[in-house]
Amino acid sequence: MKLPHHSKQSASRRKFIRNAGIAAAGFFIVPREVLGRGFVAPSDKLNVAGIGVGGKGESDLTEIAKSPNVNIVALCDVDDRQAAKSRARYPKATYTRDFREMLAKQKNSIDAVVVSTPDHTHAVATIAAMQLGKHVYTQKPLTHDIHEARILADAARKYKVVTQMGNQGASGDGVRKAKEMYMAGMIGEVVEAHGWTNRPVWPQGIATPTGKFDIPKELDWNLWLGPAKQMDYNPAYLPFNWRGWWNFGTGALGDMACHILDAMYRLLPIDYPDSAECSMSSVYKQMWTPENYTDSCPASSIIHLNFPRTDKKGNVKFSWYDGGLLPERPEELQPDEAFGGADGGLMLVGTKGKMLIDVYGANPRLLPLTRMQQEKMPAETLARVPEGHYVQWVNACIAGHGKKEVSSPFEFAGPLTEGILMGNLAIRSYMIEDKEGKNKFPGRKKLVWDAKNMKVTNFEPANDFVKIPYRDGWKLSL
Numbered sequence: 001m002k003l004p005h006h007s008k009q010s011a012s013r014r015k016f017i018r019n020a021g022i023a024a025a026g027f028f029i030v031p032r033e034v035l036g037r038g039f040v041a042p043s044d045k046l047n048v049a050g051i052g053v054g055g056k057g058e059s060d061l062t063e064i065a066k067s068p069n070v071n072i073v074a075l076c077d078v079d080d081r082q083a084a085k086s087r088a089r090y091p092k093a094t095y096t097r098d099f100r101e102m103l104a105k106q107k108n109s110i111d112a113v114v115v116s117t118p119d120h121t122h123a124v125a126t127i128a129a130m131q132l133g134k135h136v137y138t139q140k141p142l143t144h145d146i147h148e149a150r151i152l153a154d155a156a157r158k159y160k161v162v163t164q165m166g167n168q169g170a171s172g173d174g175v176r177k178a179k180e181m182y183m184a185g186m187i188g189e190v191v192e193a194h195g196w197t198n199r200p201v202w203p204q205g206i207a208t209p210t211g212k213f214d215i216p217k218e219l220d221w222n223l224w225l226g227p228a229k230q231m232d233y234n235p236a237y238l239p240f241n242w243r244g245w246w247n248f249g250t251g252a253l254g255d256m257a258c259h260i261l262d263a264m265y266r267l268l269p270i271d272y273p274d275s276a277e278c279s280m281s282s283v284y285k286q287m288w289t290p291e292n293y294t295d296s297c298p299a300s301s302i303i304h305l306n307f308p309r310t311d312k313k314g315n316v317k318f319s320w321y322d323g324g325l326l327p328e329r330p331e332e333l334q335p336d337e338a339f340g341g342a343d344g345g346l347m348l349v350g351t352k353g354k355m356l357i358d359v360y361g362a363n364p365r366l367l368p369l370t371r372m373q374q375e376k377m378p379a380e381t382l383a384r385v386p387e388g389h390y391v392q393w394v395n396a397c398i399a400g401h402g403k404k405e406v407s408s409p410f411e412f413a414g415p416l417t418e419g420i421l422m423g424n425l426a427i428r429s430y431m432i433e434d435k436e437g438k439n440k441f442p443g444r445k446k447l448v449w450d451a452k453n454m455k456v457t458n459f460e461p462a463n464d465f466v467k468i469p470y471r472d473g474w475k476l477s478l
Helices: 008-019 057-063 080-089 099-105 119-130 147-161 173-183 223-225 251-260 260-269 390-399 411-432 458-467
Strands: 046-051 070-076 094-096 113-116 135-138 163-165 190-197 275-280 283-286 290-291 301-308 315-321 345-348 353-356 365-367 447-450
Touching: 008 173, 046 057, 046 099, 046 315, 057 113, 057 390, 070 080, 070 099, 094 099, 094 390, 099 119, 099 223, 099 411, 119 147, 135 390, 135 447, 147 411, 163 190, 163 390, 163 411, 173 260, 173 353, 190 251, 190 260, 251 260, 251 301, 251 345, 260 345, 260 411, 275 411, 301 353, 301 411, 365 411
Parallel strands: 046 070, 046 113, 070 094, 113 135, 135 163, 190 315
Antiparallel strands: 190 345, 275 301, 275 447, 283 290, 301 315, 345 353, 353 365
16 A cells, blocks of 8 residues: 655555564564455554544544544543543553653654644644645644744645645535535526534633633643744633633634635635725713724624636625624525524525535535425435545555645635635724724724735734734744
8 A cells, every 4th residue: 555655764664564464573573464354463553643532633643543544542631630631531542741842752653643722722733734745734823823824835835745724624525515506507606605514612702811820730831822922821712711812823714714705715715805894883881982902803794705706707705704693594595494504504696596515514405495396306426425524535645745635625624714814804904093092993994905915005013913923932834
């Protein structure tokens, strides 16, 4: 079988394991075909390390380990409490707090890395692994800011490792069925789209936490901060509520849009928006004076993005709604028919009809819903992924770069993430204050985006959020 495309040291290690008998132990490693169908020889397994192994990281490793071709050989987490379950499940795996130390010490024994940290450390952990020739699976959103997304997409092309973003619906049957319906012309050309979510389901639109707290002995707070600006430890930020704070997370949009917009990116010829505008909820503690909580993502927002089609055939106008806000119900839906799933949904508006798609690209259906019974559905022409998103990545890693397809490689996930983060660029610009404490970007303007140069051309302060400064000691480069 083909070896993974990574370091020469790793290739040499595998060649040695395959071809050399372990004389001292008195046995030889036998090829799988000799031992029988379904047996996986140890030499054929992918050695995987996890960076961020509690919470979502724990479930990611559980899914990865469902493949018989995987060894979980290394675990890394800055919080011993979060890592406890994974350490118990994989007792033979080494454990480290600092991913840089783990990669340096085990660069010859790790083949692939799963990054499931908070958003603000996705990019630095991911590129560190890629630069050592390791395949990477990184949770969504791919990055914390737009500049990082562009860097990781470029890194995937440069280092030629197998990459996958953790938007698992990208490997589902639903998004493939939706594309087949679209290719069959069932809704015509899409001219607008609407996406929405019930997130945030964590605190947002609130004041910055205060108070002095002792750092738990199980936590390395400095490593948890990573490239984020220096600040005091506060239990309000972790283990999960970091999502609602700009220093670490990307809010409701960053959490769910990689799942919800994935289908739109797969069906339509789009990459980067050329403009963004937004509105957001305000919190009042006294008459006529809104609080401006600039550290916290808003409780709810509406975002409008304009996507020029890459085939030069017009534009697709996209609107996003979160915090319980929804677009107007389409008139084709009956009053008692559900408008999307519980977590949100996507509606594509075409010249010949409309399509509803649930979160994770699931359950695509035409409107009115009676069309689903009245019209013949197109044949399945797109290959399905029966093994699922995680094992698809494992199999591609074992085959080697370019040998097997993955659903969400960074070359695709990078532009998707950039487009999503343009919405947050509008929100953060909306929240800017002048020296007198008055908003100078009150949502009346539209950000004009030069995607090639990653620059807002009509409101210079917005560019401060394109590339968020790193703390001393941290950098991101190809």
